[in-house]
Amino acid sequence: MNRTAVDSHENWLDPEDLEFARRRLPILYVNAVPTRVDDTGVVTSVGLLLRATPQGEIRRELVAGRVMHHERIRDALQRHIEKDLGPHALPQIPASPLPFTVAEYFPTPGVTAYHDPRQHAVALAFIIPVAGDCAPRQDALDLAWLPPAEAADDALQKEMLGGHGILLRHALAHLGFPPAP
Amino acid sequence: MNRTAVDSHENWLDPEDLEFARRRLPILYVNAVPTRVDDTGVVTSVGLLLRATPQGEIRRELVAGRVMHHERIRDALQRHIEKDLGPHALPQIPASPLPFTVAEYFPTPGVTAYHDPRQHAVALAFIIPVAGDCAPRQDALDLAWLPPAEAADDALQKEMLGGHGILLRHALAHLGFPPAP
Amino acid sequence: MNRTAVDSHENWLDPEDLEFARRRLPILYVNAVPTRVDDTGVVTSVGLLLRATPQGEIRRELVAGRVMHHERIRDALQRHIEKDLGPHALPQIPASPLPFTVAEYFPTPGVTAYHDPRQHAVALAFIIPVAGDCAPRQDALDLAWLPPAEAADDALQKEMLGGHGILLRHALAHLGFPPAP
Amino acid sequence: MNRTAVDSHENWLDPEDLEFARRRLPILYVNAVPTRVDDTGVVTSVGLLLRATPQGEIRRELVAGRVMHHERIRDALQRHIEKDLGPHALPQIPASPLPFTVAEYFPTPGVTAYHDPRQHAVALAFIIPVAGDCAPRQDALDLAWLPPAEAADDALQKEMLGGHGILLRHALAHLGFPPAP
Numbered sequence: 123m124n125r126t127a128v129d130s131h132e133n134w135l136d137p138e139d140l141e142f143a144r145r146r147l148p149i150l151y152v153n154a155v156p157t158r159v160d161d162t163g164v165v166t167s168v169g170l171l172l173r174a175t176p177q178g179e180i181r182r183e184l185v186a187g188r189v190m191h192h193e194r195i196r197d198a199l200q201r202h203i204e205k206d207l208g209p210h211a212l213p214q215i216p217a218s219p220l221p222f223t224v225a226e227y228f229p230t231p232g233v234t235a236y237h238d239p240r241q242h243a244v245a246l247a248f249i250i251p252v253a254g255d256c257a258p259r260q261d262a263l264d265l266a267w268l269p270p271a272e273a274a275d276d277a278l279q280k281e282m283l284g285g286h287g288i289l290l291r292h293a294l295a296h297l298g299f300p301p302a303p
Numbered sequence: 304m305n306r307t308a309v310d311s312h313e314n315w316l317d318p319e320d321l322e323f324a325r326r327r328l329p330i331l332y333v334n335a336v337p338t339r340v341d342d343t344g345v346v347t348s349v350g351l352l353l354r355a356t357p358q359g360e361i362r363r364e365l366v367a368g369r370v371m372h373h374e375r376i377r378d379a380l381q382r383h384i385e386k387d388l389g390p391h392a393l394p395q396i397p398a399s400p401l402p403f404t405v406a407e408y409f410p411t412p413g414v415t416a417y418h419d420p421r422q423h424a425v426a427l428a429f430i431i432p433v434a435g436d437c438a439p440r441q442d443a444l445d446l447a448w449l450p451p452a453e454a455a456d457d458a459l460q461k462e463m464l465g466g467h468g469i470l471l472r473h474a475l476a477h478l479g480f481p482p483a484p
Numbered sequence: 485m486n487r488t489a490v491d492s493h494e495n496w497l498d499p500e501d502l503e504f505a506r507r508r509l510p511i512l513y514v515n516a517v518p519t520r521v522d523d524t525g526v527v528t529s530v531g532l533l534l535r536a537t538p539q540g541e542i543r544r545e546l547v548a549g550r551v552m553h554h555e556r557i558r559d560a561l562q563r564h565i566e567k568d569l570g571p572h573a574l575p576q577i578p579a580s581p582l583p584f585t586v587a588e589y590f591p592t593p594g595v596t597a598y599h600d601p602r603q604h605a606v607a608l609a610f611i612i613p614v615a616g617d618c619a620p621r622q623d624a625l626d627l628a629w630l631p632p633a634e635a636a637d638d639a640l641q642k643e644m645l646g647g648h649g650i651l652l653r654h655a656l657a658h659l660g661f662p663p664a665p
Numbered sequence: 666m667n668r669t670a671v672d673s674h675e676n677w678l679d680p681e682d683l684e685f686a687r688r689r690l691p692i693l694y695v696n697a698v699p700t701r702v703d704d705t706g707v708v709t710s711v712g713l714l715l716r717a718t719p720q721g722e723i724r725r726e727l728v729a730g731r732v733m734h735h736e737r738i739r740d741a742l743q744r745h746i747e748k749d750l751g752p753h754a755l756p757q758i759p760a761s762p763l764p765f766t767v768a769e770y771f772p773t774p775g776v777t778a779y780h781d782p783r784q785h786a787v788a789l790a791f792i793i794p795v796a797g798d799c800a801p802r803q804d805a806l807d808l809a810w811l812p813p814a815e816a817a818d819d820a821l822q823k824e825m826l827g828g829h830g831i832l833l834r835h836a837l838a839h840l841g842f843p844p845a846p
Contacts, residue, residue, distance in 0.1 A: 135327050146316050147324055148331045148370050150425055162739045163758030189329050192423050194407060194414065196705045214757060215706030217792055218765070218839050219405040223658070224427065226375060226400060233375065235662040242373050244331055246405065249760055276638070276663060292657035296585070296761050300597040300650050301638060343558045344577030377524045395576060396525030398611055399584070399658050404839070416843040430579055457819070457844060473838035477580050477766070481778040481831050482819060497689050508678050509686055510693045510732050512787055551691050554785050556769060556776065581767040586789065588737060588762060595737065604735050606693055608767065 144241040151245035152198045153225060153286075154185040155293040156207060158267060159251045165297050167267040168290070169256065171206055174263060175283070182266070182278065184286045186245065195219040195246060203250060206262060212254030221246035222296050225289055236285035249293055270299040325422040332426035333379045334406060334467075335366040336474040337388060339448060340432045346478050348448040349471070350437065352387055355444060356464070363447070363459070365467045367426065376400040376427060384431060387443060393435030402427035403477050406470055417466035430474055451480040506603040513607035514560045515587060515648075516547040517655040518569060520629060521613045527659050529629040530652070531618065533568060536625060537645070544628070544640070546648045548607065557581040557608060565612060568624060574616030583608035584658050587651055598647035611655050632661040687784040694788035695741045696768060696829075697728040698836040699750060701810060702794045708840050710810040711833070712799065714749060717806060718826070725809070725821070727829045729788065738762040738789060746793060749805060755797030764789035765839050768832055779828035792836050813842040 135143065143149065156169035170182040187202035189195060196215045203213045225245040227238035236245075258265040272278070274294050279287030291301075316324065324330065337350035351363040368383035370376060377396045384394045406426040408419035417426075439446040453459070455475050460468030472482075497505065505511065518531035532544040549564035551557060558577045565575045587607040589600035598607075620627040634640070636656050641649030653663075678686065686692065699712035713725040730745035732738060739758045746756045768788040770781035779788075801808040815821070817837050822830030834844075 139323075139327060142320075143324055143328055146320060146372050147328065148372060148374070150329045150331055157760060159760055161758075162737075162743055163760050164739070165760050189425070191327050191329060192409065192411070192414075193329070194705075195405065195425070196707070200705055214794070215702075215704075217700060217702055217706050217708050217794060218841065219407060220402070220839070221405070222401075222761070223660075224376065224400040224402070226660075228373065230373070233373075235660050244370070244376070251757070251760060279663070288657075288662045291663060295650075295654035295657045296763070298585075298588075298597050298761065301641070301653060338579060340579055342577075343556075343562055344579050345558070346579050375524075377526070381524055395613075396523075398519060398521055398525050398527050398613060399660065401658070403580070404841075407841075416841050432576070432579065460844070469838075469843050472844060476831075476835035476838045477582070479580065479766075479769075479778050482822070482834060501685075501689065504682075505686055505690055508682065508734050509690065510734060510736070512691045512693055551787070553689050553691060554771065554773070554776075555691070557767065557787070581769060582764070583767070584763075586738065586762040586764070590735065592735070595735075606732070606738070 148242045148244050150189040151186060151243045152189060152195060152202060153245040153247040153289060154199055154203055154250045155247070155290065156185060156203065156211070156213070156256070157249055157251050165270055165299075167269050168273040168293075169207070169252070170266050170268060170273070171258060171262040172264040172266060173261060180263065181283045182281060182286070183283055184289060186286075199248060199250065203252070205259060207252060207265065208255070208257035208259055210255045210257070211252040214251045214253065216248055216250075219246070221248050223247045223289070223292055225285065227285060235288050238284055247289055247293070249297065270294055270297070274299055274301050276301070329423045329425050331370040332367060332424045333370060333376060333383060334426040334428040334470060335380055335384055335431045336428070336471065337366060337384065337392070337394070337431055337433050337437070346451055346480075348450055349454040350388070350433070351447050351449060351454070352439060352443040353445040353447060354442060361444065362464045363462060363467070364464055365470060367467075380429060380431065384433070386440060388433060388446065389436070389438035389440055391436045391438070392433040395432045395434065397429055397431075400427070402429055404428045404470070404473055406466065408466060416469050419465055428470055428474070430478065451475055451478070455480055455482050457482070510604045510606050512551040513548060513605045514551060514557060514564060515607040515609040515651060516561055516565055516612045517609070517652065518547060518565065518573070518575070518618070519611055519613050527632055527661075529631050530635040530656075531569070531614070532628050532630060532635070533620060533624040534626040534628060535623060542625065543645045544643060544648070545645055546651060548648075561610060561612065565614070567621060569614060569627065570617070570619035570621050572617045572619070573614040576613045576615070578610055578612075581608070583610050585609045585651070585654050587647065589647060597650050600646055609651055609655070611659065632656055632659070636661055636663050638663070691785045691787050693732040694729060694786045695732060695738060695745060696788040696790040696832060697742055697746055697793045698790070698833065699728060699746065699754070699756070699799070700792055700794050708813055708842075710812050711816040711837075712750070712795070713809050713811060713816070714801060714805040715807040715809060716804060723806065724826045725824060725829070726826055727832060729829075742791060742793065746795070748802060750795060750808065751798070751800035751802050753798045753800070754795040757794045757796065759791060759793075762789070764791055766790045766832070766835055768828065770828060778831050781827055790832055790836070792840065813837055813840065817842055817844050819844070
């Protein structure tokens with residue numbers, strides 16, 4: 123599926139329609155943890171985006187975005203990774219749409235561990251090795267590659283927005299990395 | 304989350320709004336394969352719903368339904384199982400929202416193996432042991448419990464609507480049951 | 485498979501033979517995180533065994549044990565849960581042998597996050613809801629049921645032996661519980 | 666881990682010792698389904714090895730082999746893929762050791778869907794995209810790349826040895842491919 127198809131009128135939501143939908147339906151998302159791996163598949167670093175919040179704070183984030191109408195999960199993954207890491211990242215999109223976890227973000231805090239004040243979003247989360255050159259685009263200030271031991275730091279994870287710290291912690295556990303000592 | 308909360312005005316979609324959303328967003332579903340298990344967890348039978356199509360044909364189906372706004376996946380599973388199998392089914396809702404597979408139903412045939420002419424739906428699919436008494440409700444005519452070897456029959460699976468046959472086949476593979484000889 | 489079959493001569497390893505095997509082969513284990521769940525499947529507490537080490541320290545552990553020759557994974561799970569939690573625990577053995585994670589314990593520290601000085605063990609790890617009465621048996625001093633928020637405490641996890649703390653942390657992440665604040 | 670380490674005396678099993686172990690312990694295996702993928706991760710073909718049986722029949726097989734003492738699962742995967750597909754296959758070894766399924770092969774037919782007359786083997790099964798040039802080595806006669814629709818053919822799967830047909834069927838279901846019509 124190419125960009126044009128996704129942006130075509132039938133699939134497009136103007137801000138008002140999206141606002142309408144957000145009050146009435148769970149919105150399907152993909153979340154991605156970009157990684158660098160060695161030739162035995164071991165993760166050597168984890169990519170975190172740096173963004174400025176409207177309040178002017180710098181926060182770390184994972185790749186995240188909405189699945190569009192008539193878009194496959196794999197195409198949504200590729201589109202959002204390209205949007206955030208640039209067109210030369212060469213992501214290894216998984217052969218199956220089965221995520222490593224499902225993160226349920228609720229507008230009400232405390233229903234699950236994940237919180238999104240804007241909406242009820244259900245995110246399929248994937249760990250995505252990228253082999254190419256990454257250049258943060260859009261509104262990201264920078265992309266930082268951290269070794270798993272640094273990414274496992276609780277203080278870092280607690281700084282992350284919207285439950286991304288919990289998702290990162292889960293990803294590291296899934297990959298077999300211990301918590302920071 | 305109780306039924307009242309889900310049916311309250313904020314979460315409710317009238318048919319026109321649902322129609323609007325279906326043309327603009329992927330709709331989040333849960334799919335469930337009801338099973339009976341023995342005390343070592345081995346599946347001894349699989350539950351299939353019998354429904355009459357608008358054309359008057361009898362077809363087999365799995366449990367399936369929409370996740371509502373502000374509803375957890377586990378609550379959607381429980382609600383749809385209760386709706387289809389009655390209030391005394393005693394389903395074992397999984398401790399984690401991770402499905403055994405994700406089925407992407409497209410309105411256009413051939414994009415994936417799953418097809419739903421009404422909409423683009425993304426279903427998180429679960430195998431759900433039920434320990435209690437089941438009584439089909441709603442528009443289901445009956446509930447048939449088949450041993451895995453019968454459920455593995457290709458002819459049966461091909462009769463099922465909307466890709467449910469493929470999902471059943473995947474569930475049986477996941478459970479370790481071989482195809483029918 | 486009943487106990488007798490597993491203990492029969494063909495399947496039995498005397499201590500010397502087990503020692504021989506441990507120096508030459510990875511040994512297959514199951515690990516289990518016993519849980520209590522509410523009727524929507526949410527984990528309300530996690531069961532940890534208390535054991536005295538040979539040095540007289542009290543340590544917390546998960547259920548763990550070897551898979552015997554000609555024993556199914558599900559039978560090994562049931563046998564070890566019965567051994568550690570007693571015969572009335574009523575565990576929900578999973579319908580599929582797919583674990584939530586695979587823990588590779590190496591005799592050399594640092595190869596993976598898991599360490600077992602006695603052997604190279606590969607453990608298939610499962611989260612197992614138990615519905616019945618539990619009574620610790622064998623050499624366990626006690627069984628403590630902790631709410632997930634307490635089990636998520638880093639200090640508690642770091643006290644656990646042989647990488648079980650890392651496995652518990654992973655299980656809690658898999659279940660959607662955040663780290664302790 | 667390099668080959669030398671694995672082949673060193675400590676880890677080596679002479680045929681007699683292996684025979685001894687096979688009568689007393691489950692033997693840990695890896696199974697791999699080699700695939701070619703397009704740039705959105707969709708599997709475009711599946712690699713099957715052709716081998717001559719001792720009876721002179723030609724049979725199709727997946728990549729399979731034992732995990733050695735002190736060898737990580739990822740290293741065993743890489744070693745067996747290199748052994749069967751040659752040194753230039755460039756396999757994408759997964760970042761996590763979690764398989765897509767666990768196949769329990771019993772020497773007694775009928776205990777599970779998988780059968781291995783030589784031993785009780787427990788195989789962690791992975792779908793492995795390979796990006797490089799493949800050249801069958803060892804005793805494989807050839808490597809055939811089939812499109813998923815051909816690999817989904819029941820007749821082909823039933824010809825495969827030792828339950829590999831069932832594993833292939835499961836892999837195709839996991840990847841979202843329907844059975845052959």
